[in-house]
Amino acid sequence: MPKKKERDYRPFEQMLRSLRTRFRDDVQSMSDAALHSSEDSSAEASRAPNHLADIGSDAFDQEFTLSLVENEEETLQQIEAALERLALGxxxxCADCGKLIPKERLAAIPFTAHCVRCASKLQHPS
Ligand SMILES: [Zn+2]
Structure with missing residues (x-):
């Protein structure tokens, strides 16, 4: 017998699981792409040292891709943490004030650990 009336978070659990699968694939394929472009640009550098501009832009692209991977890994960690919170009930x-996070917010960001108020406090500390 349930102790209290629990909200139904199954749709969010499904969202989190499919997000996790997608982000895992993305992180994997983007890491591969970044490593691959690194091999390409070093080969390019030894073959054609005159094309410094091209090498520079390759390096920029690679940095950009890697920063995306970093963000996706961070998101992936938040997704994992959210699934853990689901398992723990x-x-x-909200991890900060303990209030219920509105379902509309969870639908937009299913891996969030904070209500809107606390999230904006964290983003803009006064
Ligand atoms: Zn809060």
Whole structure:
């Protein structure tokens, strides 16, 4: 018998699981792409040292791709943490103030651990 009326978070669990699969694939393929372009640009550098502009732009692209991977890994970690909170029955509750996070917010950011108020406080500390 349930102790209290629990909100139904199954749709969010499904969203989180499919997000996790997608982000895992993305992180994997982008890491591969970044490594591959690194091999390309070093080969290019030894073959044609005159094309410094091209090498520079390759390096920029690679940096950009790697920063995307970094963000995706961070998101992936948040997704994992959210699934953990689901397993512990803490999902949907703000990690800061303990209030329930509105379902509309969870639908937009299913891996969030904070209500809108606390999230904006974290982003813009006064
Ligand atoms: Zn809060």
């Amino acid at each position: 803490q999902y949907g509750t």
